[in-house]
Amino acid sequence: MSNVLRLALVDPNDSSREQLKAMLLGMDSIWLEADCSRYEFFPDIVEQTTPDVGVVSLDSNPTSAINLITRITNECPQTALLAASESSDGQQILKAIRAGAREFLTLPLNDQELSEALDRISMAKFGGGSTGSRACEVIAVAGATGGVGSTSTAVNLGCVLAEEPRNSVALVDLDIALGDADVFLDAIPDYTLADVVQNISRLDIQLLKRSLTKHASGLYLLPRPVELHDVAGIDAESLRKVIGLLKASFTHLIVDLSKTYNDLDMVAIEAASRVMLITQLDLPCLRNVVRLMMSFDETEGLQDKVDIIVNRAGLDAGQISLKKAKETLGRDIFALLPNDYRTMVEVRNNGVPLITQAPKAALTQAFRDMATRIGGDHGGQAQDAPEESDAGPANESRWKRFWPGQAKAKS
Known part of the structure; x- marks a missing residue:
């Protein structure tokens, strides 16, 4: 797991508390454990949740806030306290520091000031070695149509990334009706995405980890619900919270999307730092790539x-040439996964990943190369993409040329 600071916040002012929450929720190295609107309730929250960091806003009642800092410093010394105020009065700053605050932050906060303060606390708690906090790479794996291999890509890429000891990798199966990532891993999970969503209000990092199924490769799996009626309980807001907690807990999060591009899929796409769009070199797939890219615009x-x-790639029968596909799409091809149907059938039917079933296969090596290109070796840079032809005119005109309805509308 990556080093994540668990944080609790108290601020009786609704407006400034919401601003602070929004800033904290946007930070990958932070998990907001709790927020509180009453000074008198905050000691109980700190005792129950034992956060790494407590943020105390002083402005509603500076005297009560500073007394609160003194109390928590004495009762819960493992929680580092940050005092925050719109005032930069020297006497107030001195009182807060003497009461036990590690840092004094001036409101309204800017990202850099907050990040630097939290980095200092993280350095003190976790040290400054190579095990320090890493931003999470969120990879949404999408298919241009059904049956193109998006689930096999998500599962095998996740297993390859999890091989690296410095990585911690989770896979969420977001095809909540018909997903089968658990089949690829021969897993019988105790909990599913529906269970996690149902308990999201009281979920913390430790409980989340216990809710995931760990594969022998090191990959953690959060599968789709078992019962179809459980699907209704998963909404966009709860999914955002789950993704936020997973981002704070792992170095890599892979989300296997459905093929419907519904609201839940779009939540994952918006949260992703990288969207892998899986296609094949046939006309229906490439037409769908064009449609999706036009929508993504x-x-x-x-x-x-x-x-x-x-x-x-390399399946000769009926395939459009790679050169023609690239010229038509006007985009680079990030990676090619060679055709090895027999191996993939064995992998799926045996419930084992490629790295176990066929570690020396060309397909397995292609996944290793892909992992390296996305930085799976902890900081690797993307190498050159597969051979490219001249992209020629702008992407938009090429897409619309490939989509007849658009061309007619222009004429």
């Missing part, structure tokens, strides 16, 4: 984090 920054992965 509508969300700022989304198109830039999409990597196109060609699966079953």
Whole structure:
């Protein structure tokens, strides 16, 4: 697991408390354990949750807030306290520091000031070696259509990444009706995504880890619900909370999407730092890639984090050439996964990953190369993409040329 600071916040002012919460929830190295609107309740919260950090806003009642800092410092010395105030009065700062606050933060906070303060606390708690906190790489794996191999890609990439001891990797099966990531891993989970969502209000990092199924490769799995009626209890907001906690707990989070691109899928895509779009070199798949990329244009920054992965490359029968596909799409191909149908059938039917079933296969090596290119070796840089042809005119015109309805609308 990555080094994550568990934090509790107290601020009787609703407006400033919500601003602080929004800033904290956007930080991968922080898990917001609890927030509180009453000074008198905060000691009980700290005692129950034992956070690494407590943030105390002074402005509603500076005297009560400083007395609170003194009490928590004496009763819960393992919790580092940060005092926060709109005032920069020297006497108030001195009182807060003397009461036991590690840092004094001026409101409204900026990201850099908060990040630097938390980094100092993290350094003191975890040390500054190579085991320090790492931002989580969130990878959403999407298919251009059903049956293109998105689940096999998600599972095998996750297992390859989990081989590296410095990585901690989780896989969420978001095909909540028909997902089968558990089948690929021959796993019989005790808990599913529905169970985690149901208990999200009282979930912490330790409880979350116990809710996941750990595979022999080191990959942690959060599978889709067992019963179809449990699907209704999973909504976009609860999924955001689950992803936030997983981001704070792992160095890599892989989300295997459904093929419907519904609200839940879009939550995962928005949270992702990288979207792997799996396709094959046939007309239906490539047309869907065009449709999806045109839709992704509508969300700022989304198109830039999409990597196109060609699966079953080298399958001669009926395939469009790689050169033609790249020219038509006007985009680079991030990776090629060679066609090895027999091996993949054995892997799926035996419930074991490629690294176990066929460690020397070309397909397995392709997954290792992909992991290296996304930084799975802890900081590796992306190597050159597969051979490219001249991209020619702008992407938009090429996509619309490949989508006849758009071309007609232009004429």
